[in-house]
Amino acid sequence: MAAVTAHVADVHAHEEHEHHELSFVRKYIFSEDHKTIAKQYLISGIIWAVIGGLMSVVFRLQLGFPNLDMAWLKPILGQWVSISAEGVGKLDPNFYLALVTMHGTIMVFFVLTAGLSGTFSNFLIPLQIGARDMASGFINMLSYWFFFLSSMVMFVSIFVETGPAGGGWVVYPPLSALADANPGSGIGMTLWLVAMALFIVSSLLGGINYVTTVINLRTRGMSFDKLPLTIWAFTFTAILGILAFPVLFSAALLLIFDRSFGTSFFLSEIYVNGQALPNQGGSPILFQHLFWFLGHPEVYIIILPALGITSEVIATNSRKPIFGYKAMIFSMAGIMFLAFIVWAHHMFVTGMNPFLGSVFMLLTLIIAVPSAVKAFNYITTLWRGNIVFTPAMLFAIGLVSFFVSGGLTGIILGNSALDIQLHDTYFVVAHFHIVMGAAAIFGMLAGVYHWFPKMFGRMMNAKMGYAHFWLTFISSYLVFFPMHYIGIAGFPRRYYQWSGFATFDSYADLNAFITVAAIISVAAQAIFISNFVYSIFKGKKAPANPWNSNTLEWTTDNPGHGNWPGEIPTVYRWPYDYSKPNSAVDFIPQNIPYSSTPESNLPHENEMIADEKEIEKLEFDRSIPD
Amino acid sequence: MAQQINIIQEKQDNILRINKWKFITWLFIISIVMLFASQTSAYLVRRAEGNWVEFTVPIIFYYSTAVLVLSSVFLHLAYLAAKKDKLVQLKTFISIAFAAGLTFLVMQYYGWQDLQTQGVFLKGNPSGSFFYVLTGLHGFHLVTGLFVILFAFIAAFQTKINAKELNRLEVCNTYWHFLDLLWVYLFVFLLYFR
Ligand code: HEM
Numbered sequence A: 001m002a003a004v005t006a007h008v009a010d011v012h013a014h015e016e017h018e019h020h021e022l023s024f025v026r027k028y029i030f031s032e033d034h035k036t037i038a039k040q041y042l043i044s045g046i047i048w049a050v051i052g053g054l055m056s057v058v059f060r061l062q063l064g065f066p067n068l069d070m071a072w073l074k075p076i077l078g079q080w081v082s083i084s085a086e087g088v089g090k091l092d093p094n095f096y097l098a099l100v101t102m103h104g105t106i107m108v109f110f111v112l113t114a115g116l117s118g119t120f121s122n123f124l125i126p127l128q129i130g131a132r133d134m135a136s137g138f139i140n141m142l143s144y145w146f147f148f149l150s151s152m153v154m155f156v157s158i159f160v161e162t163g164p165a166g167g168g169w170v171v172y173p174p175l176s177a178l179a180d181a182n183p184g185s186g187i188g189m190t191l192w193l194v195a196m197a198l199f200i201v202s203s204l205l206g207g208i209n210y211v212t213t214v215i216n217l218r219t220r221g222m223s224f225d226k227l228p229l230t231i232w233a234f235t236f237t238a239i240l241g242i243l244a245f246p247v248l249f250s251a252a253l254l255l256i257f258d259r260s261f262g263t264s265f266f267l268s269e270i271y272v273n274g275q276a277l278p279n280q281g282g283s284p285i286l287f288q289h290l291f292w293f294l295g296h297p298e299v300y301i302i303i304l305p306a307l308g309i310t311s312e313v314i315a316t317n318s319r320k321p322i323f324g325y326k327a328m329i330f331s332m333a334g335i336m337f338l339a340f341i342v343w344a345h346h347m348f349v350t351g352m353n354p355f356l357g358s359v360f361m362l363l364t365l366i367i368a369v370p371s372a373v374k375a376f377n378y379i380t381t382l383w384r385g386n387i388v389f390t391p392a393m394l395f396a397i398g399l400v401s402f403f404v405s406g407g408l409t410g411i412i413l414g415n416s417a418l419d420i421q422l423h424d425t426y427f428v429v430a431h432f433h434i435v436m437g438a439a440a441i442f443g444m445l446a447g448v449y450h451w452f453p454k455m456f457g458r459m460m461n462a463k464m465g466y467a468h469f470w471l472t473f474i475s476s477y478l479v480f481f482p483m484h485y486i487g488i489a490g491f492p493r494r495y496y497q498w499s500g501f502a503t504f505d506s507y508a509d510l511n512a513f514i515t516v517a518a519i520i521s522v523a524a525q526a527i528f529i530s531n532f533v534y535s536i537f538k539g540k541k542a543p544a545n546p547w548n549s550n551t552l553e554w555t556t557d558n559p560g561h562g563n564w565p566g567e568i569p570t571v572y573r574w575p576y577d578y579s580k581p582n583s584a585v586d587f588i589p590q591n592i593p594y595s596s597t598p599e600s601n602l603p604h605e606n607e608m609i610a611d612e613k614e615i616e617k618l619e620f621d622r623s624i625p626d
Numbered sequence B: 001m002a003q004q005i006n007i008i009q010e011k012q013d014n015i016l017r018i019n020k021w022k023f024i025t026w027l028f029i030i031s032i033v034m035l036f037a038s039q040t041s042a043y044l045v046r047r048a049e050g051n052w053v054e055f056t057v058p059i060i061f062y063y064s065t066a067v068l069v070l071s072s073v074f075l076h077l078a079y080l081a082a083k084k085d086k087l088v089q090l091k092t093f094i095s096i097a098f099a100a101g102l103t104f105l106v107m108q109y110y111g112w113q114d115l116q117t118q119g120v121f122l123k124g125n126p127s128g129s130f131f132y133v134l135t136g137l138h139g140f141h142l143v144t145g146l147f148v149i150l151f152a153f154i155a156a157f158q159t160k161i162n163a164k165e166l167n168r169l170e171v172c173n174t175y176w177h178f179l180d181l182l183w184v185y186l187f188v189f190l191l192y193f194r
């Protein structure tokens, strides 16, 4: 066996040599280097976020100012803005639905799944576990390019004549199954399904790679109890994806058959224009079960990486060990497990058996326990720390705030009796935008500010970071907090306008206020994007370890292909030795052996010095994986 | 003490370290299991709602099942041959397994034809639609499996598979046996929950 490994390593040594003269295309476009792929995901994610954000401005304008003249949007939206005889431009109601659908799909899948996991799992897994690259660079590259293809299909769908899909990001049939139901249910919906199928393939390829890398490619001494919490979070996320995305594929596949091949999985006894459709015996509720079996885990696929990033950023910048390392791992594992058995809380009003509803209610409310454990652990980590308020730290603290305030409304929605009133109102919109939208975006931004120096070798401008944070933080709350009120007042989701209902008139101001706040929050992102682009080229050169952090990625300066120029460091301790008593420095990186820190070792750590020799003797295949 | 145990485990972990391609294969298998688990549960949920037309499963599906099992057996024989460095046998057995896999697909196709003469179409009652979708989805995965065998087959002819280099064949076998088992599961499922 050893001989075989040696032989393989040899072959790779040759390959590595050839890798040095990579062509431009292999280096920046069809790259197999995890760091390049991470940047590709990040930049694609940012582009999508801009598109999705601008869409939200358009439909928020419609909701906040229903009488607004939208003629000035005609050059961009074309046929979707109709000009009346008096010259007043109106947004097409069907296009409003399409915008909401696209906004949801883009943000949930393309920004907060691909853009978040794709970026940080790719960038951090090999660097933090001490590997030269992902288990398979090729599969990793495929994963990105499937995502790219999916992006292209989704992008094209925006421009087709009948408009993009318009059935909401959850694409419930029969609305999504019948082309007559809505213009977006024609070719737009077909393209949506194709794009999502490609997206699922991409996610699976990515996730399989992440898990394999974490299990198989850890460096010497990097036992599971020394993994940074980011890695734990990314691993759990990948496992969730591997288990949940195939189920979405199932749902999409059956929907494709219903749409294109005349089957009746989800359709039954439907009349269109007085004509009965031939479809018999299908069940639209079945689709909801399949969809939410993915849909609920999906929301944790989005939030877990953000929580992992937050753990790392908060511990580093509090200059304190993370509080409850094991509790964090177990609560993430608990969340992951529970995520699969609560999906029906999205379906309380589908006429399901009330007893079943109570079971799902109980299971749903149990999720609050591990979620609260995490929130308290963040707060106790911050407690009496020597907090360094870097922009990344502010965003991480912002995440904790959103996670708590959005989680609380989740508990309200989880009660099946209350949900009868609140389902499909703006209360739900407020809940998930705070706990998922805002929290996960803040986690992603924290990650970008924190790891930007390692990604691009330069620092981002901190002053702009602070401005970006405060504007985004305040305006996000101003957007989503009032939505709770209008939700309780009964405003339904996905309505083009409410001006037809006299009861809702008194809230017109509040809706206008939300729109103004939303425009500010979108505009504030311009600060981030200019900072991001400017700093890539002109930022101050970054030192190897600007935040005095402990994890392995900071031990390599400007990593090239293969990450560490020489030996990969060996790991001796956990990643959270900040402000250790009796230590001269306030951080001790993972690659510092206990034998060289006798002054700060605890008794049991002194005993572990003897094992260090054992760790160093371990043999590893140190080549770049193919 | 606890730490020490950990470190010892770590060391063993290295010696037993599972080949990453095998690991990747298993993860793929898990995701395929989830796909079919969701399909069959959708089937059960839908069936429980009534309005379910029963039909007899054409006899040819029994034969095709036997053929697929046979192909798995031959692939295993190929593996045993490779382990003993009997390369001629290896090539023969791999070829037979591949041919049996292909035959299975053709028989599935004829099975569909028989269903249609029975009056069971893709369009119509979901009982029939599900039958086509499940068999079709499995057929699609089987095609990918055939490609994997093909790669192993080419590797065998380039003498890249022998007693010392078994990983490729092992990955191929794991996947193929899985697809075989998956079909047996589906077939029994479809018979039992008609
Ligand atoms: C304490 C934990 C939580 C509980 C008890 C909870 C409960 C619920 C319930 C019952 C609903 C359904 C409301 C309805 O449609 O009538 C819901 C919707 C939703 N939740 Fe949560 N939630 C929690 C945390 C989260 C987290 C952490 C996320 C994401 C990161 C999230 C994302 C969503 C989304 C996206 C929806 C709406 C989907 C849609 O209808 O479009 N929730 N939540």
Ligand SMILES: [Cu+2]
Pocket (backbone or CB within 6 Å): A295, A296, A299, A342, A343, A345, A346
């Ligand atoms: Cu949920």
